[in-house]
Amino acid sequence: MTATRRYATTTFAILAVIVTSHPPLQHATAAEAAHKKQTQPTDGRNRHAMTFLQQNCLDCHDGSEGEGGFDLNRLQPDDLTGSSAPKNLATWVRVIDRIADGEMPPSEYGEVDTDQKTRFLKTTSKSIDNLVSSHHQSLGRVLSRRLTNQQLERTLGDLFAIAAPLSQLMPDEQRTDGFRNIADAQSMSHYHLEDHLRVVDAALDLAFARLRDNQDETVIDLPAERIANKRPGQRNRDPELRQGAAVIWSGGVSFYGRISRSTVDKPGWYRITLDASSLKMPDDRGLWCSIRSGKCVSNAPLMHWVGAFEATESPKTFTFTAWIEEDHMLEIRPADVTLKKASFKGGQIGFGEGEPQNVPGVAMHALTIERIYPGGDRAAVKHALFGDLDVRYDRKSKRFELRSDTPAEDLKKRLHDFAAAAFRSPVTPEVLQPYTRLIDRGIKDNDDPIDVLRQAYRAVLCSPRFIYFTEAPGRLSDHAVANRLSYMLTGKAPDTELRGAADAGRLSDPAEIVAQTRRLLDSQTLQYFINDFSDQWLDLADIDFTEPDRRMHRDFDLVVQNAMVGETRRYLETLIVENQPARMLVDSDFTWLNNRLARYYDIQADIAPSQWKRVSIADHPFRGGLMTHGSILKVTANGSNTSPVVRGVWICDRLLGIPIPDPPANVPAIEPDVRGATTVRQILEKHRSQTECASCHAKIDPPGFALEHFDAAGKWRDHYLTRKGKSYKKGPPVDSAYRLADGREFDSFVAFRNLAADDDHRIARNFAAQLLIYATGHEITFADRKTLDQIVSLTTADGYRLRSLIEAVVTSHTFLTK
Template identity: 30%
Template sequence: MIIQRISIALLFAVFSCTAAAEERPSTEMPVRHAELLENHCFDCHDSATKEANIDLESLSLNVAENMATAELWSKVLGALNSGEMPPEDSEPLLDADKLAFLEDLSQKMVTARQILSDSGGDIVMRRLNRREYANTVEALLGVRPDVTTLPDDQATSGFDTAGASLFLSSDQIEQYHATAIENLKLILLPRKRPAAKTVRIEPEEYYTPHYADAAEQMRDIGKRANAFLSQSEKPASEFGLLDEYQAKKQKVQKWLPLMEDYLSRPETQTGIMLIMTIKQGGYTKVKLPTQHPDADGKYRVKVRAAMYPDADERHHYLEFSSGFGTGRKLLGWRKITAPMEDPQTIEFEFTHEPGAKQQVWIHQRSHQDRGDKNLATLDMWDNGIGTPPGIWIDWVELNGPLPSDQTMAIQTARDSILFEQSSDLDESEYAHEIIRRFVIRAFRGSQPSDEYLKRLGRHFQTARDQGQSLTEALVSPLSIVMASPSFLYQVEQSNSENGRDLSPDELAVRLSYFLWSAPPDEELLRLAESGRLSDPAILASQTERLLQDPRSSAFIEGFVHQWLQMERLDMFQFNGVDFPNFDNAVRENARQELFQTFAYLLKNELPLDKLLKSDFVVINDLLAGYYEIEGVAGHEFRKVSVPQNSLRGGLLGTAAVLAMGSDGQRSSPVERGAWVLRHLLNDPPPPAPPNVPQLSRLAGKILPARELARAHQEQPQCANCHQKIDPIGFGLENFDAAGRWRDQEVIGLGKRRYGRWDDEVRFDIEPSGMLPSGELFSNFFELRDAVAEHGDEFARGFTEALIAYALGRPYGFTDQELANQICSQAKLHDHSIRQFIHALVQSSKFQTR
């Protein structure tokens, strides 16, 4: 339906968190617009004519009267936005009339969409999303399953906890069943795990002779190519060549100087120098022994290394990654600071998942795609040998597999399933008891019926009759349990049209999935079983316990990622030549900066508005290098004070937020401005209209961002939104697409070879603008200050997002009083993030179905 193009917008963005209960906003179009429809539309779309089966004469001015009315108004909005209506042979609309009509209708449609999607507080019984399912399986079995083949949980809007978006089909049930079988076999069936051992790798034993061979091959083919080209009698085949084209291509071995430089250095006889080689993505790297499926556990890596002082600072970091082929998972980074004459030994740990095959590599910091290769080629043009080395590695030691938290969790899970059989239980009774206990754990404390247990018992017996061992036969019934609705869903019985209080067990489940994205632990279930969890004081203490537990990181990352729409951080590739420092390391650590900053505020009970502006950042050494902040050593994230005039301190100065407001090449004032309105000012703009007209008169022109935006505002259907959005984005234009400060916008011209443009044009940046509420600003610092004055609006938007995430449904009109109560309570405690969470958990809506 067309109305689905309208995103779910947050209501009452203009009201502060302490506002009293509001009246339902009007969705009635002003009567003056009825005259516009009559004068320009009724010739074709009145009740008699109904061209295209559209009757505007009978159309209610109440946009939200019902879904059909809203759909028709949405068609009107789309037709006017696209310029389709009125048709060319009709009297045109005056720009002022069109702008006023579109502005009113856009806002009414936002409100209508909110009201019509409001569930009235009803919470849909929902399937576990991918994150919750993985955590639930891990809590039950100690094994973290591969969820990449399971249903995608990305909701069309809102959060991945929204029940209405979490569908389940018969095919998907089969996927869950297959995943359950795979993971049950890992913990129940005997596996021969290898003993821990230490492997020492001397990289020069492979790389030095390998590069010597490569250099000799380059010399040889170059000589043969030149020999062939210097004569005309003999065919190319006699020189070991295909044809003249290959000979011309091979006569100059442009990467040979790099190989010869590598081999000429004495340190390459006792270690490896990390460089970028001829192949795409072909940086030198140390390959660790492959970890096979039964070799799960923790591995400890030791690296003795030193850095070359003249190298770029980013090349002083080792990058650890895993994967085969093109697929790679980034594991972490460590900075090397020791000089060549006194190398240092650094340690790094990684965990190998059971059942997987893993290959781990050690190499220099890298870009996506061809970034490093292009940079090395450009360096070769300048210096003849390519990108200078940053790190030398003497040796590497790998020790493992060692017992890990996961190893112990798997053993604990296995012991809890295959508990010691007492003498008074025969095999059938023992299997029945195993299944019964497993079902109770899998169903989060719910008791199974006798009939259900009997059916599972029959599956066990069938497998035994087929010759399977006791543990093998248990896989069948237990996998059925893990593919059943009571496991895959958060089950809350609904026995009344008017709702009811959650049972203590249901409350325990809702609380743990809210704050851990995982099932309740034994303590929570014990309190639920005793009925004490419903006591407000006990519930508050358990909320606090869950927040202090490391498992609360699932809430922080799951909520913050979706609340701030961080999926945009992975949408675009940043060209390594234009943004040499914005590599994989910065992208991943910038993501963590937002999580770690939120976690720091939560842990230390600091105000939410520190996300708008603060005198500190939460970073590590890698981001400190990117932000040019001195005095930060070590990969751990920590609070770092910054001066008042610092560019950093608050979301608007973070690399993640600024990179999300770009397309990987140019900054986007529109994306950045809309993001600020949506997430910081709680004043989300209406969705972009369909069929926005192309600005053909600008085709092929190189213009600064402000001039491009001004051209959009010439269109009435565009001006409505861009007048609010663009000025905010202009205030962030001093940051390039990757979040680094600049005084001019630089745009490449001509052809591009290896990422370098033939020419460029520069535009001075004009960072002044105005917030929708009227505050003027002349630069980024004044913009940040102005946004920071809207702490109440920010808190309100945060509250509405928190409600939607926790309750598993879109925030609706009926939640306004709840949002008021939460905001009011949090404001009494200086908007501490913990207080928002406590107020929500203590509310009746959180505790009712």
């Protein structure tokens, strides 16, 4: 097929699927008309609400100049009984919440009639709930939601039995409150579709190349003599040979530790096996080293983290798995910034220059780099592409040949199976018609059958049925439930067993949903859920966003940073696997550490080199619970300074479930005094004295000040640092004492954490809310509050345990409806 012909076919395919009706949009249009027809105009039922507001609220919140910039004058009686989406809903909900919490009217305003307050809350809440629920029933709670980049990568990987970082080919995704899959924030344009098509082509190219390439293994086997690439009199950044080992000394020169002969000629997944030991360590601890990949040159400085290991005097074998790009090599070097570093003149290191400086070094005895295919072997790829088709690859013509007397019919049968897998639901002849036409046209024109099949695959994979989750308003179908459950817990399409349960109609039974949930949580795919959910809910995806100031945080390095992420993920996994109570998200007597992180936290623990261990921290009361993890403390700081406001808002939102409204537009952000002359407490006291700020800061400041004992890199501190010239010195003492919004006081971080953990009902409710957002791609609505109450009540008896909460979430009304 000519390039022009192939382009025309592709264009036809994409246009065909775009003009094909997209079920979610079709349902929305019909349902909207029905919704308008069913909804009755206002009958004055909310006039009592307006009277209550006029008597108790409007004298302070009337117009744009109202206190806190909160204008209630725009609220109208028919806001909550109209024929379209609720008007001013966020304002109404905020009014209800503040009155229910007793924040408004303020105590100095005088007593509010209890009966009137109760009636206002009851009638207004019911009006909102009825209208929002009606809106959801007719139009659906969630708009059409598409696959995230990561979900797209895994889904294509399963379809073609390949594994590759395809998500990197897509543009960055917008995150809303941490989550990447919020439907309202997702966009689709022809630019996005072009990027999507490029990813689809990349996946197809990888799959076809796997079948064309008859070489399964690429092995780079390097003894020490070949790892080293430096001779006497030569200056470069490669290892030097010393007593039969390739050695890199502790030093600060960029790319020192590059191994030129480790360069790979093809991008792919590789298994890296290294035999290494330490040299000249000043004490009996191990030497932490890093492995990164990259071009290792100044004009291409980006490096990719592979892993870390702890070398000891006795040689040990370390194994890593990593994706390495074409023409990239490995860099292996000591990475503990607390160790002494050698000083080298210029940008290169000469043979023998490091050893006389009496610094530690890593000795490499052997290195093997082996190409692997975690997506599947060649037979799996062939079956994924061709199913039962009789396809052979002719190496002479370098083409795939289909052996068939009825190619059109055989290709259509194969396309049917592929489309059912890609669309994640059964397909009808009507659904397949635009794609089977491509096959009929291609075969009629005597095009190569495999090229025809590939173009049909491209069209299927550009269809809204593949890109989006096909869900109709109301109760989800069994296949839609399978999709929602699988993408929540694995980030990819349902596996054979889950899809079989959907085919059999068993997912209408809550017991079957729970059974499938338990199976997935007990499988190896649990790591997908832990990584994806924690990256978004806990902002671990932002761990690289800031780099702590080296002058302030002298013992922070990349080994520590990656260990912090490992601690949080292992801890969360343990809580779920063991079905621990929700309060342990906030307070715990154990965590997961390796030697480097334990030393960073100043915790004495007997941990084997390079290993992770569950460590009791009963003797270290300052640690325990997610908000003491270095990862959380780092992503809630800017690298140099901490802010009680930033951390306070984050803790309230992500862990404690305390809603914080956006600040008034006319209130400036709080800037720390980097000189240290004024403490952040003094700055906030002035800020909080403003009436429009006080009510929110009563919630924000307690967790924010409690966490001030942790610096921007996650270490405990008793004093702030103040800047003197280019250096820092000990400054004012940290004061974490404060009081909660309800008046209860605490005098330390530990006391605050105890108070927070005691409210395990709120912690559990927030965890369930975060799961619902993640699973459905929509923020929690007013109508979802009833669902959350039911979820939490179902788990009260067992102490709000996490697996129990997950099971209650996936069988809830909100999860099981669009």
